[in-house]
Amino acid sequence: MGDIDLVLRSSRVVTPDGTRPASVAVRGGRIAAVLPYGSVIPAGARLEDVGDHAVLPGLVDTHVHVNDPGRTEWEGFRTATRAAAAGGVTTLIDMPLNSLPPTTTVDHLRTKQSAARARTHVDTGFWGGAVPDNTPSLRALHDAGVFGFKCFLSPSGVEEFPELGPDRLARSMAEIAGFGGLLIVHAEDPRHLPAQRPGPKYADFLASRPRDAENRAVERLIALARRLDARVHILHLSSADALPLIAAAKGDGVRISAETCPHFLTLTAEEVPDGATEFKCCPPIREAANREALWAGLADGTIDCVVSDHSPCTTELKTADFASAWGGISSLQLGLPVIWTEARRRGHTLDDVVRWMSAAPARLAGLDRKGAIEAGRDADFAVLAPDAAFTVDPARLHHRNRVTAYAGRTLHGVVRTTWLRGRLVMADGTFPAGPAGRLLERNN
Numbered sequence: 001m002g003d004i005d006l007v008l009r010s011s012r013v014v015t016p017d018g019t020r021p022a023s024v025a026v027r028g029g030r031i032a033a034v035l036p037y038g039s040v041i042p043a044g045a046r047l048e049d050v051g052d053h054a055v056l057p058g059l060v061d062t063h064v065h066v067n068d069p070g071r072t073e074w075e076g077f078r079t080a081t082r083a084a085a086a087g088g089v090t091t092l093i094d095m096p097l098n099s100l101p102p103t104t105t106v107d108h109l110r111t112k113q114s115a116a117r118a119r120t121h122v123d124t125g126f127w128g129g130a131v132p133d134n135t136p137s138l139r140a141l142h143d144a145g146v147f148g149f150k151c152f153l154s155p156s157g158v159e160e161f162p163e164l165g166p167d168r169l170a171r172s173m174a175e176i177a178g179f180g181g182l183l184i185v186h187a188e189d190p191r192h193l194p195a196q197r198p199g200p201k202y203a204d205f206l207a208s209r210p211r212d213a214e215n216r217a218v219e220r221l222i223a224l225a226r227r228l229d230a231r232v233h234i235l236h237l238s239s240a241d242a243l244p245l246i247a248a249a250k251g252d253g254v255r256i257s258a259e260t261c262p263h264f265l266t267l268t269a270e271e272v273p274d275g276a277t278e279f280k281c282c283p284p285i286r287e288a289a290n291r292e293a294l295w296a297g298l299a300d301g302t303i304d305c306v307v308s309d310h311s312p313c314t315t316e317l318k319t320a321d322f323a324s325a326w327g328g329i330s331s332l333q334l335g336l337p338v339i340w341t342e343a344r345r346r347g348h349t350l351d352d353v354v355r356w357m358s359a360a361p362a363r364l365a366g367l368d369r370k371g372a373i374e375a376g377r378d379a380d381f382a383v384l385a386p387d388a389a390f391t392v393d394p395a396r397l398h399h400r401n402r403v404t405a406y407a408g409r410t411l412h413g414v415v416r417t418t419w420l421r422g423r424l425v426m427a428d429g430t431f432p433a434g435p436a437g438r439l440l441e442r443n444n
Helices: 079-088 105-118 135-143 165-177 204-206 211-228 240-249 261-265 288-299 335-345 350-365
Strands: 006-016 018-027 030-036 046-049 054-057 059-064 089-094 123-126 149-152 182-187 230-234 256-260 380-390 410-420 423-427
Touching: 006 350, 006 380, 018 054, 018 350, 030 256, 046 335, 046 380, 046 423, 054 350, 059 079, 059 335, 059 350, 079 089, 079 410, 079 423, 089 380, 105 123, 105 135, 135 149, 135 165, 149 165, 165 211, 182 288, 211 230, 211 240, 211 256, 240 256, 240 288, 261 288, 261 335, 335 350, 335 380, 335 410
Parallel strands: 006 046, 006 054, 059 089, 089 123, 149 182, 182 230, 230 256
Antiparallel strands: 006 018, 018 030, 054 380, 380 410, 410 423
């Protein structure tokens, strides 16, 4: 145990073998060992005893729209990653759209990496995009280090990132399967999206994004994944009606997985006021009964992980009209307390939350040094006061535009400190280390 530089001690350390008292020894930014609680501290090591606060592996958020470069007035690497660190997220993967240019070629990836370099407070990787005209670029993007490829089946909302029609979807999926890649999909079938334009009433907006659009899209993806032996991930699952389809496909050996988001697990259509477009997202927040079924799907493993789909915009784009307002919920900083508040009420534990929000997203992206407190992993930690409560004040959020659907809600779970590779990067809402994040690539 020579050269240990940090020992993080707590009566509640969440490990793959369960939560227990432990001392986590760190050497050179990695976990050297998980020791018994009362172990002798090696000479020269710094001891951080956090008492009864829970030590979690840093969260891994694989669904974040940073929008940088090009739409940095919506967000940006500096602000997004500060919000991440404040929320106990130590690794994020940036989505390929809403930035200009989108991440659809190797040159565009390099532009994105240049914008992020030396500005991130947490480790940051990148998804590539699959659009109608870039199938020949997919293998090169894979080789350049993107973690997989996102596509839309319905319009994305931005002209520079068009959706894939049925033929293009099959062609892109076959190409990606050919080199062992991962396709992640915004699954709404445009043939089941009514042409009506909603106004300020949430009920009208909800009717314009019916469950059947998701269900039919999931059916199509399962059939293609089965035929092509492709690896496919369903993004931001909202319709609980699709859960039996996914469960059956998994049982048949189809390589399909699914995520959902904090807003689908905590918010309900019945509580969304008319004109309150801070609640707008696509697919939409659905009824309370649907929320309950999503929790059941998460508990039984049909849903693999919970990620934010942090999709911010300027305040001006959140008009009171659900047709024209930008769709997206900013929750990067709040995901952990939002989920923990609801999970603890339902009898779930921090072990469950870590599985959903750290271990499973890390596994999805192939981040084998993230997602767990065990020897050999990066020393990424979130120190949580799980019983402490706070009321969400938008002024205390760190993302650029402080619009949130959670304003005024009382949540449990306060992130006291966040550690990245053994370095303290956030302490009670301050950032003592400055930008310490690294840019991640799939192949390194």
